[in-house]
Amino acid sequence: MGVLTDTGRWVRRNLVVIGGLLTLGYMIVPNVVVMVFSFNKPEGRFNYSWQRFSLDAWKDPCGVADLCGSLTLSLQIAAWATLGATVLGTMIAFALVRYRFRARGAVNSLIFLPMAMPEVVMAASLLTLFLNLGAQLGFWTVLIAHIMFCLSFVVTAVKARVMSMDPRLEEAARDLYAGPVQTFVRVTLPIAAPGIAAGALLAFALSFDDFIITNFNAGSTVTFPMFVWGSAQRGTPVQINVIGTAMFVVAVLMVVGGQLVSGRRKKTAVR
Amino acid sequence: MTTTEAPPAAPVPPAAEPAPPPRGTPARRRLVPYWLLLPGILWLLVFFALPMVYQASTSVQTGSLEQGFEVTWHFRTYWDALQEYYPQFLRSLLYAGTATVLCLLLGYPLAYLIAFKAGRWRNLLLVLVIAPFFTSFLIRTLAWKTILADGGTVVGVLDSLHVLDVTSWLGWTEGDRVLATPMAVVCGLTYNFLPFMILPLYTSLERVDGRLHEAAGDLYARPFTTFRKVTFPLSMPGVVSGTLLTFIPASGDYVNAELLGSTDTKMVGSVIQTQFLRVLDYPTAAALSFILMAVVLLVVTFYIRRAGTEDLV
Numbered sequence: 001m002g003v004l005t006d007t008g009r010w011v012r013r014n015l016v017v018i019g020g021l022l023t024l025g026y027m028i029v030p031n032v033v034v035m036v037f038s039f040n041k042p043e044g045r046f047n048y049s050w051q052r053f054s055l056d057a058w059k060d061p062c063g064v065a066d067l068c069g070s071l072t073l074s075l076q077i078a079a080w081a082t083l084g085a086t087v088l089g090t091m092i093a094f095a096l097v098r099y100r101f102r103a104r105g106a107v108n109s110l111i112f113l114p115m116a117m118p119e120v121v122m123a124a125s126l127l128t129l130f131l132n133l134g135a136q137l138g139f140w141t142v143l144i145a146h147i148m149f150c151l152s153f154v155v156t157a158v159k160a161r162v163m164s165m166d167p168r169l170e171e172a173a174r175d176l177y178a179g180p181v182q183t184f185v186r187v188t189l190p191i192a193a194p195g196i197a198a199g200a201l202l203a204f205a206l207s208f209d210d211f212i213i214t215n216f217n218a219g220s221t222v223t224f225p226m227f228v229w230g231s232a233q234r235g236t237p238v239q240i241n242v243i244g245t246a247m248f249v250v251a252v253l254m255v256v257g258g259q260l261v262s263g264r265r266k267k268t269a270v271r
Numbered sequence: 272m273t274t275t276e277a278p279p280a281a282p283v284p285p286a287a288e289p290a291p292p293p294r295g296t297p298a299r300r301r302l303v304p305y306w307l308l309l310p311g312i313l314w315l316l317v318f319f320a321l322p323m324v325y326q327a328s329t330s331v332q333t334g335s336l337e338q339g340f341e342v343t344w345h346f347r348t349y350w351d352a353l354q355e356y357y358p359q360f361l362r363s364l365l366y367a368g369t370a371t372v373l374c375l376l377l378g379y380p381l382a383y384l385i386a387f388k389a390g391r392w393r394n395l396l397l398v399l400v401i402a403p404f405f406t407s408f409l410i411r412t413l414a415w416k417t418i419l420a421d422g423g424t425v426v427g428v429l430d431s432l433h434v435l436d437v438t439s440w441l442g443w444t445e446g447d448r449v450l451a452t453p454m455a456v457v458c459g460l461t462y463n464f465l466p467f468m469i470l471p472l473y474t475s476l477e478r479v480d481g482r483l484h485e486a487a488g489d490l491y492a493r494p495f496t497t498f499r500k501v502t503f504p505l506s507m508p509g510v511v512s513g514t515l516l517t518f519i520p521a522s523g524d525y526v527n528a529e530l531l532g533s534t535d536t537k538m539v540g541s542v543i544q545t546q547f548l549r550v551l552d553y554p555t556a557a558a559l560s561f562i563l564m565a566v567v568l569l570v571v572t573f574y575i576r577r578a579g580t581e582d583l584v
Contacts, residue, residue, distance in 0.1 A: 020384030023377045024399060027465055030414035031403050037417065048417050088311035099304030107308060110315050116515070118523025118567055120540040124547055124560040125322035128329045131553070148318040151311055209407055211526060212540070216547065228409040232530055236413060244410040251405035255398050 038241035045235025057238035074224035081146035089154025123216035137219025154199035161195020330557035367521035370460035382472035459527035475509030
């Protein structure tokens, strides 16, 4: 009987592992396909079926008209949207955790609602606003939209970190005659930094990859996701896969590098 | 009848302070939270809340692009829009719902694996879950066109296992095609929103104390009973937020339906986009968008209430 339950347990344990790894495969396979097809030399306009190996696209990643322009524009918008959303969101998060004020419930719902709304609804309603105001659609309307939908995510990320902070650290700083500004800059901000960084990273990723809201509010401006969308109709250049692969590799290297650095720091701290 | 009012002759007591601020701070300090909130809240009010008002007003306007639109309280637009586009509505809810269930079924084992079984591989697995995010989701969705291509390996295997016969009979696929069928769209939706399911699940599973499993085992619970009675109930917050984070964006998505589907798999997002950006019929588009918002909010409220009162207790 002991053997039987042992076998049962073994199977069950491995069932979870097998299931989990299959799901992971499902999530990774498209990335592998993108990577492999960046070395393809397609015959027609579309890069959907394998023909033969070629390094052409890697040698000339900007060889397609407007591709790198749209990429630069997306990076610019993402950078500014990250800055805007992080500053505004961090302020809100501090107010929510550290202070008492009226209409807290209303503020909380206003921050929650954009996350509980299908993107297309926000996109369409924002466009009605811009159309009614007669605003020129382009860089600025996209930036405004991106700051709007990134804001809530930054608030959530920073709030979680600030909430878990020990208020006694700040009291200690004040007991040691640090002024409010000094306390904030030397104590509060460094402790909250991981939360702020997480919020900023999330905002950057959300903004850079956004398609639906951008598509509604960009007018004739073309961001990178919009370029990809357009190419799905006109013909997909291999360069898209090159850029997708490069982004993937750079981001993974950054994550792994960050892990190594923080791991080493932890080790030295223990010593 | 105003007997509760204080007699005018009695000395008026000082109005009760609404919870004095901590550490007897000056009045200026009391304004700090409002200054902190002001810019961000203003941003959300102007660019999130106000647009909703504009959209509501647009939805009851009539007119044309040349002559301009005017508010005429034309509520028939809603009725007409629903009558014309209810198939797309139902389809959106059905596809999004199916994708959410699939995400939960596929995502739970992986989240469980990372939280309890991964050991020193945990960080690597987490990176692998987030890694797909780093490539633009449109590029990755296009990759499914290759994977599910007609006559490709996946379709060939499914065909030889007679899976396609069953799915065709159910109306999910057509003959020996997977691309441009409901199955392809649901497959794409599931793929795109899996991380949104796995991360909340992992967060709540990670908080579950491993000793509870031991305790359940000591009390002669079999592993499945332990899961059903201990682990799963404790992971409910993750299940609720994961399903919401999947269902809400999936119901409004039109990228998967447009890239992997056909005209028979159009979702309501596509309709709103076409009406707004190509047909330029703003009232209909606004009405559709409003209905979608109402439906999603209703579903979410109902779901949170159910999950909160019956399943969570």
